[in-house]
Amino acid sequence: MDSFVAIVQVLDSTIRLSVPLLLACLAGLYSERAGIFDIGLEGKMLVGAFAGAAAASVFHSAFIGLGMAILISVAFAMVHGFASITHRGNQIVSGVAINFVAAGSTIILGQAWFQQGGRTPALQPGERFEAIVWPGADAVRGVPILGPIYSELISGHSILVYFAFAMVPFTWWVLFRTRFGLRMRAVGENPAAVDTAGISVAWLRYRALICTGVLTGVAGAYLSMVQNGGFVKDMTAGKGYIALAALIFAKWKPVNAMFACLLFGFLDALSIRLQGTPLPIVGKVPVQFMQALPYVLTVILLAGFIGKAIPPRAGGVPYVKER
């Protein structure tokens, strides 16, 4: 029974750790499916986290915080769009720029406004998203096997967690069952064809980037308003890049993306759990090895030793209308 409880705990933290990855990964999916590489997921998450925590603690409302996180994150996505769609700049360079501006400005503004060394004030109970306890969760806790699964795994998360997982089928539906999704995929594969059909390539790509901004905003809000209860500098700590890796691993498909993010979340949860405990056969594993594992795995996956990932064909190429 003890090991079963341990497994449920690891799975529970897997869910918690994979939510920001999942949101950022789906965010990247919208933009990359529309043919815009987005290496700036990290930066957009970071400004989302900062704006969310700052607004929530100033206005004492979690939902104002969430709205602000989305707003600022979308604004950064629009800068990316302005550079890479309107001015046909290099999309990777633009993404890198956004990451730097985000990293610097969150610290500078945080320090100037709150004077806590780049942190935002710790969020009070009403200012962060609380865990939702499902009906009967406490009653069934004692039931063997199913009890802990229901009360620990399914119940007791904040609304953003359920939102993240609901976004998976929703994104699938948008992508494969709506006109917008069809056009978005087309614009990522062959923008000239979309243009010929009389649809604006630029506007479509801007709309895809708005979706990206909304989702990275929520991802940032999750980090600072659910997981942490306040903004800490550089709190994304490479999650944007891991999400990008998960997106490639998932071959730009929403359901695969969920599994990829759960896998990376699981690795993260496992490395926290196994810190300092000796493993059978290999003995004590240095904690740095466990921390590096997601990155090493990503490199191996990217190298195509497990299947081959083919990106959207027009990805990274600015569209120049023929004259």
Added chain:
Amino acid sequence: MSTPYAKLPAWADYGLIPLINLSVAFIVAGFVVMLVGENPFRAAVILVQGAFGRGTGIAFTLYYATTFIFSGLSVAVAVHCGLFNIGGEGQGYIAGLGIGVVCLAFDSILPWWLTFPLAIIAAAGMGALWALIPAYLQAKRGSHIVITTIMFNFIAASVMVYALVDILKPAGSMAPQTRNFLPGAELPKLNWIIELFGAKIRSAPLNICFLLALIMAFLVWLLIWRTKLGYEMRTYGHSPKAARYAGISETRIILIAMVISGALAGMMALNPVMGDQHNVALDFVSGAGFVGIAVALMGRSHPVGIVLAAMLFGMLYQGGAELAFEMPAISRDMIVIIQGLVILFAGALEHMFRPYIQALFASLSPTSVGIGAVKGKGA
């Protein structure tokens, strides 16, 4: 890599447009300073005074510039081959390991002028190795080099923490760093050059690596514009298809470009490790590899431009440190914002003002923009 824009005179292309882009980046940075509640003009004055006001300031500016010349050259070499090496940070960090091992092994038996070449080889070798793996994966397995080099930055960070905490840390010490090097691994300072001009320097870490950086800038120029290899790299960067058609091996050229790029990134570790701190500490690179991206973009991937851009960023770093004293609200992280804005305006938005400037030039003298040459394309 073809630009959908007409040609401008060279001085406008290489001088005016970068200058305008840079000014816009600094104007936006000025707004951030205002948002924080300080006067941007006063901040600029303090910054420039801090960087160039006294001899010590100049020496520090050049010291920082040294590192940025290396990282800027590293990015530029890869860019000429159409590759975006974002992993300079990790390559420089891991090179610290090679330098550390060489210095710890030889600092008690060899003089600095023998340790230094060995350390250069170790640094360049480790950096090159760390770039070789992503290059191989890009060339042979088709994984995107940007993503792989980012991952290698994180892996390098983990490796270095492990190496410093578990292996290289002397017994009984708490700080995660190697022991201090003996004089056999300390590089001579260059402060006397500035003192020749009558300035006084109390203590500044400007050292012989600065000369190495200038030599490297010259060698990179030689490589890119005066050798067959450089020509092949530029061909591949312009059009992989044309390069393939011309019989240039794709794998070979990617591997060579990335190895050179990684070696240059590795050498940037010499400056702080052997020239200043005299030990290998956690996170000694502190973002210099990423500054290289901004430097290379601003210098338009030309060694002369890179040296100038590196000086500018050296000035920002040194002046920024002084600024943080005078205006506590503006910490060193202001430079990260400026860096991002420079990358945005000089890199991603480099064409933003071009149409306006072209229109201006066209109205002044139509032949200078080649409008006379392009006949009736039907716009």
